[in-house]
Amino acid sequence: MTTHLVHAIGPAVLKELRSTDDAGRRMVPVTDDEGGAPLRCCLRRSRPGERVALVSYAPLRRWAAGAGVDPGAYDEQGPVFVHAEECDGPAGDGPPFDGAHRVVRRYSADGRILGGRLVEPGDLEAAFAQAFADPAVEFVQVRAVEYGCFLYEVRGG
Structure with missing residues (x-):
């Protein structure tokens, strides 16, 4: 069985986003009274009463800068929820946020989109295996269907 490595937004990037996000805005923390926000820092849903923030994040731009490539027109930024303060990061097995339809978007080493796939709840591992067979x-990036928001990145293991 192939292992797929799920990546949350890393601590160094989170520190930057909590100061000034990828759209140049300052973070505005709020108390999440209801809970349920998909947190990209620890890959779980927020709990009622936790302090969170909605920040703008450009996942492909940040990956491309580290890889030394130009994302070109595929560069995009969008909203993500994070804890307002530093957290312990992910602590789970298996793909997070797997209870709904998702889109798995495949990318090449030069940051170009190779395609995408709508994935049924519970089928993320099979979608990862299919993607990395190429x-x-x-x-790959896993995204929410409802809003198209980035959830997390996955690499082959």
């Missing part, structure tokens, strides 16, 4: 796939 040697041109460098990584």
Whole structure:
């Protein structure tokens, strides 16, 4: 069985986003009275009463800068929820946020989209295996169907 490595937004990037996000805005923390926000820092849903923030994040731009490539027109930014303060990061097995339809978007080593797939609840591992069976796939992004928001990145293991 192939292992797929799920990546939350890393601590160094989170520190930057909590100061000034990828749209140049300052973070505005709020208390999440209801809970349920998909937190990209620890890959779980928020609990009632936790302090969270909605920040703008450009996942492909940040990946491309580290990889030394130009994301070109595929560069995009969008809203993500994070804890307002530092947290312990992910602490779970298996793909997070797997209870709803998701989109798995495949990317090449030069940051170009190779395609995407709508995934049924519970079928993320199979979608990852299919994506990484293509040697041109460098990584995938898992996104929410409802809003298209970035949830997390996955790499082959």
